Amino acid sequence: MNTAEYIVKKLEELGITEVFGLAGDYNFNILYAIEKNPNTKWIGCTNELNAGYAADGYARVKGYGALLTTFGVGELSAINAVAGAMAENIPLIHIVGTPSTKAIDKKILLHHNLQNANYKAFINAYENLVAATAFLTRDNAKMEIDRVFKTLVKEKQPIYIAVPMDIAQMEISDKYVSCDWESNKETLTEVGIKISEKINSAKKPIIIGDSLIKRFDAKIEYKEFVEKSMIPATNFLMGTNLIDMDYEKFLGGYFGEIRNPIAHKYIKDTDCLIAVGPIYSDLNSFGFGIPHNLNDHIAIYGNYTYINGKRYDDVKMSDVLNVVTNQIKPKDVKIDRPNIGYKYKTKENEPLNSDYIYPRIQEFFKENDIVIADTGTVAHGLALTKFPENAQVEFQSLWGSIGWATPAALGANLAKPNSRVVLLTGEGAHQITAMEIGSMLRYGIKPIIIVLNNKGYTTERLLSKEDCSFNDIVQINYTKFARTFVGDIWATKTETTEDFDKALKVTQIMNKLCYIEVCTESMDAPKLIKELIEYLKNKQEKIIKQKSVHKEEDKYDFKSLKTNYSNSEYETVVHKGFNYSISENEGAQNE
Numbered sequence: 001m002n003t004a005e006y007i008v009k010k011l012e013e014l015g016i017t018e019v020f021g022l023a024g025d026y027n028f029n030i031l032y033a034i035e036k037n038p039n040t041k042w043i044g045c046t047n048e049l050n051a052g053y054a055a056d057g058y059a060r061v062k063g064y065g066a067l068l069t070t071f072g073v074g075e076l077s078a079i080n081a082v083a084g085a086m087a088e089n090i091p092l093i094h095i096v097g098t099p100s101t102k103a104i105d106k107k108i109l110l111h112h113n114l115q116n117a118n119y120k121a122f123i124n125a126y127e128n129l130v131a132a133t134a135f136l137t138r139d140n141a142k143m144e145i146d147r148v149f150k151t152l153v154k155e156k157q158p159i160y161i162a163v164p165m166d167i168a169q170m171e172i173s174d175k176y177v178s179c180d181w182e183s184n185k186e187t188l189t190e191v192g193i194k195i196s197e198k199i200n201s202a203k204k205p206i207i208i209g210d211s212l213i214k215r216f217d218a219k220i221e222y223k224e225f226v227e228k229s230m231i232p233a234t235n236f237l238m239g240t241n242l243i244d245m246d247y248e249k250f251l252g253g254y255f256g257e258i259r260n261p262i263a264h265k266y267i268k269d270t271d272c273l274i275a276v277g278p279i280y281s282d283l284n285s286f287g288f289g290i291p292h293n294l295n296d297h298i299a300i301y302g303n304y305t306y307i308n309g310k311r312y313d314d315v316k317m318s319d320v321l322n323v324v325t326n327q328i329k330p331k332d333v334k335i336d337r338p339n340i341g342y343k344y345k346t347k348e349n350e351p352l353n354s355d356y357i358y359p360r361i362q363e364f365f366k367e368n369d370i371v372i373a374d375t376g377t378v379a380h381g382l383a384l385t386k387f388p389e390n391a392q393v394e395f396q397s398l399w400g401s402i403g404w405a406t407p408a409a410l411g412a413n414l415a416k417p418n419s420r421v422v423l424l425t426g427e428g429a430h431q432i433t434a435m436e437i438g439s440m441l442r443y444g445i446k447p448i449i450i451v452l453n454n455k456g457y458t459t460e461r462l463l464s465k466e467d468c469s470f471n472d473i474v475q476i477n478y479t480k481f482a483r484t485f486v487g488d489i490w491a492t493k494t495e496t497t498e499d500f501d502k503a504l505k506v507t508q509i510m511n512k513l514c515y516i517e518v519c520t521e522s523m524d525a526p527k528l529i530k531e532l533i534e535y536l537k538n539k540q541e542k543i544i545k546q547k548s549v550h551k552e553e554d555k556y557d558f559k560s561l562k563t564n565y566s567n568s569e570y571e572t573v574v575h576k577g578f579n580y581s582i583s584e585n586e587g588a589q590n591e
Contacts, residue, residue, distance in 0.1 A: 003141050004033035004168040007095060007161065008040055010149050014064040014179070016093075018043050018414050020051040021078075024070025026112070027097025029168035031068070043414065043443060046435040048074045050407040052081020053433065056090050057408030060394050061370060061415035063217065064091045064152070071098040071162075072112030075122050083129045084399035085158045088238075088279070089215040089302065092158040093149075094130070096122075100166040101137065123162055131157035136167045146177040153179040156215045156302055184314040191305050191312050192323035195274075195298055198307070199328050202272030205231045208254060210284070211238035212277025213317070214392075216302035221321035222276055230330045231274070234263040237284045237379065238397050239277070241387040245340050249333070252340045253383055256286035258531045262338040273297035277317065284397045286532060287539050341386025349498040352518060354381055354526045356497055361450070364504050365391055366420065370412050374405035374425035376459045378452060380529035382424065403432030406449075410436050413445040421447035427517075428457045428473050434481070437515070441487025446513045451478055454520045462525060462533050482515040491515040 001009070007030065011019065019034050020043045021027075034042050045051035048069045059065030067082070069075045075096045085092040098119065099110050107117040114121060123133050132151040134144035148159040199205055207229070213222045223243055226233045234254040235242055243250060251263040267273065267290065275297060282288060295309035300320050304313045342359035350356070358381040365371065367388040373379045379395040387393060394412070396404045409423040430451050440447065457471045464471065482491040490512045494500040500518060507514040 001171070001174045002029075002033070002169050003136065003145075003163065003172050004030045005036070006142070006172055006174055007145060007163070008033045008037050009174065010145065010179075011064075011066050011093065012037065012039050014149075014153075015062055016058075016064050016066050017041060018058065018411075019066045019068055020045055020055045020058070020411065021068035022048050022051060022070070022074055024074050024097065024112075026070045026099060026165060027068055027074075027095070027163075029165055030095060030097055030163060033168075034068075043439070045407065045410075045439055048077035049081055049403075050410075050433050050436050050439075052078040052085070052092075052094075053401075053404050053407035054411035054414075054436065054439075055092050056081060056085050056404070057372065057394070057411030058415045059085070059090050059092055059411075060214070060408070061392065061412045064093070065411065065415075066093045066095065068095045068097070070112065071096060072122060074112075076125070079125065079129065080401060081404075082126070082158050082160075084396060084401050084404065086129050086131070087399040088396065089156045089212055090158065091152050091156045091215070093152060094126075094158060094160045096160065096162045097168065098162050098164045101164045102166070104164065123160065126160045129158075130160045131155040133160040133162075135162040136164065138167065138170060141167055141170065142172045146179075149179045150177075150181070154181050154303055156212075181314075181316075183316045183319040187312050188315045188319055188323060191307065191315055191320055192327055194307050195300075195305075195320070195324045196327035198272055198298060199229070199231070199274065199324070202270075204266070204270045204333075205229075205272035205274060205331060206251075206266045206270040207231050207233040207274045207276065208235060208267070208278065208290075209233060209239045209242045209276045210236040210278045212279065212302055213239065213242055214277075216277065216317045218277070218316075218318040218321060221318045221325070225276075225321045225325045228325050228330060229328050230333065232266055232333055232335045234260075234267070236278060237286070237383055238279060238395050240383065240385075240393045240395070241391055244389045245386050246389070248337070249335060250337075250340070251335065252338045254286065255383070255528070255532075256288075256535070258286055258535050259384070259528060260338055262336050266335070275299045276321070277301065279398055281398045282536060283400065283532070287535050342384060346501075347497045349496045351496060352494065352500055352520050353524045354520070357452070357500070357518060357520075358382065358385060358526060360497075360500060360504070361424070362386060365422070367391060368419055370394070370416065370419050370421045372405045372409045372412055372421065372423045374423075374429040375400040375402050376426045376429060376457075377525045377529050378424045378426055380532065381526035383528055384526075402426075402429035404429075406430055406433045407436045407439075409447050409449070410440050410443075410445070413440070413447050414443065417445060421445075423447050423449045425449070425451055426458065427451050427453040427455075427476070427478065430478075431473060431476070437482060437489075437513070438485045438487075440513055441485050441489060446488070446511065448507050448514045448516070449482075450516045450518060452518050452520065453478060454524050455522045458523065458525050459529065459533075461523060462530060478517040479515070487513070489513045489515060491517070493517045493519065495519045 055065035055067040132148040234251040299306040344359040
């Protein structure tokens with residue numbers, strides 16, 4: 001088969017049946033291969049950024065996603081979405097069609113290029129934003145494709161493949177090369193023993209779960225570990241609903257010192273913190289709210305594990321959890337279980353606000369729903385929700401790119417077309433990517449879209465002065481906007497509690513894409529995000545005043561760190577992620 005057909009075959013082997021992107025003359029040969037394969041389908045989006053977000057949402061539900069763009073203009077339009085996938089361990093294959101090798105070798109100035117005909121400029125831009133890159137040639141095509149796909153599967157982060165037009169048509173071997181990998185048995189045995197000993201000797205162990213459990217396909221193993229160990233468990237924001245919220249040892253979500261004091265107390269008093277798949281970011285962990293030296297606890301990641309600050313590589317999260325589950329003794333720990341979820345009360349015909357919207361939406365969710373929530377106030381409104389069992393909840397709390405959720409809902413729905421997808425987004429985020437409503441209708445999917453309209457960027461208003469005009473946005477009649485798309489759509493505007501109740505009930509009988517505009521006053525926001533912002537403002541002032549853990553003269557210099565510290569000390573500093581760093585430490589934080 002030719003190179004393009006081989007790449008599409010590799011996608012199919014990973015379960016990818018839909019490929020997102022935009023057509024361009026440099027990627028036609030890859031598009032032909034997608035359409036020729038009976039098991040793959042092309043999903044054309046309205047722009048490359050949206051296509052990247054859609055592939056991200058698809059990967060969150062199905063395991064892997066694929067994005068196809070054209071050279072230069074297309075791939076750079078998608079770069080923000082790919083960076084978000086890198087930040088949050090979303091396994092995404094970005095395929096770029098480029099001019100032919102003849103044009104590249106002779107530096108012919110073709111369209112979509114820079115004036116100096118630099119055909120490597122854009123792959124260079126991607127090198128820091130993906131786990132692996134490949135620029136295919138006649139000599140390396142098969143080997144490079146297999147190499148980057150192996151990286152994709154192990155790291156669960158995006159990869160980038162540049163495919164010149166002539167290389168796409170070149171015949172190559174279709175010999176099967178497995179992308180899977182196995183844990184190092186000796187390391188796995190050692191890790192299992194050390195973790196089990198630490199847990200078995202602990203008197204107050206606690207588990208905190210997070211989103212990397214989903215990314216590395218270890219939800220079943222995590223659930224078995226929590227339930228067999230009988231250790232109290234909580235989660236960070238992006239790990240919402242990893243286990244049944246009615247489970248007797250579940251402490252509710254972890255919100256640092258801001259909310260849920262019971263979970264915070266268990267974390268504070270523990271003698272054995274077991275973090276599974278954690279992302280220690282400001283918003284996800286609620287102000288770096290873990291009151292422990294990260295060198296003292298167990299941290300199980302997708303393909304490596306930390307125990308007391310020492311890193312053990314080449315061990316799968318699922319394998320580590322299985323081994324530990326089989327070796328630990330159940331803990332008979334009695335817990336003070338907090339009240340989980342909102343208390344919903346019906347109200348007469350009153351103006352809508354967050355105090356009513358989120359408890360009412362909690363009642364609306366069903367088992368097996370896929371809930372996609374955009375960055376901003378919405379995610380923190382849903383953070384306190386009691387979700388039904390097996391509902392999948394997705395926030396983009398680390399990368400935090402507004403507009404992500406609308407195309408991500410498109411991808412999620414295509415990944416699992418028989419599931420109900422509920423999208424919640426602020427109107428500011430929605431305006432950036434709302435054209436994908438047309439793609440939803442074009443491809444026959446029917447999510448429920450709830451757009452919160454409070455006339456601007458509310459999170460930014462909370463962070464800045466209320467009367468700043470830069471937080472205002474153009475006003476749209478969203479109900480009429482939704483109806484401009486050709487397709488099976490029902491749209492309505494709600495301003496009161498009665499309106500909202502009726503709208504949610506109507507969606508139950510509608511076999512259409514349902515679009516609900518929810519209007520509130522401009523400063524309406526969930527109490528949790530107001531409390532978090534105030535907390536972070538106060539904490540930031542304290543953090544800036546703190547001194548570095550190493551010498552002032554080599555501050556934030558990782559090369560100096562490596563020279564001046566032992567390996568274990570160096571690993572400790574890097575593992576901490578410099579969580580006390582703000583703007584002045586941006587360079588080190590990135591590194």
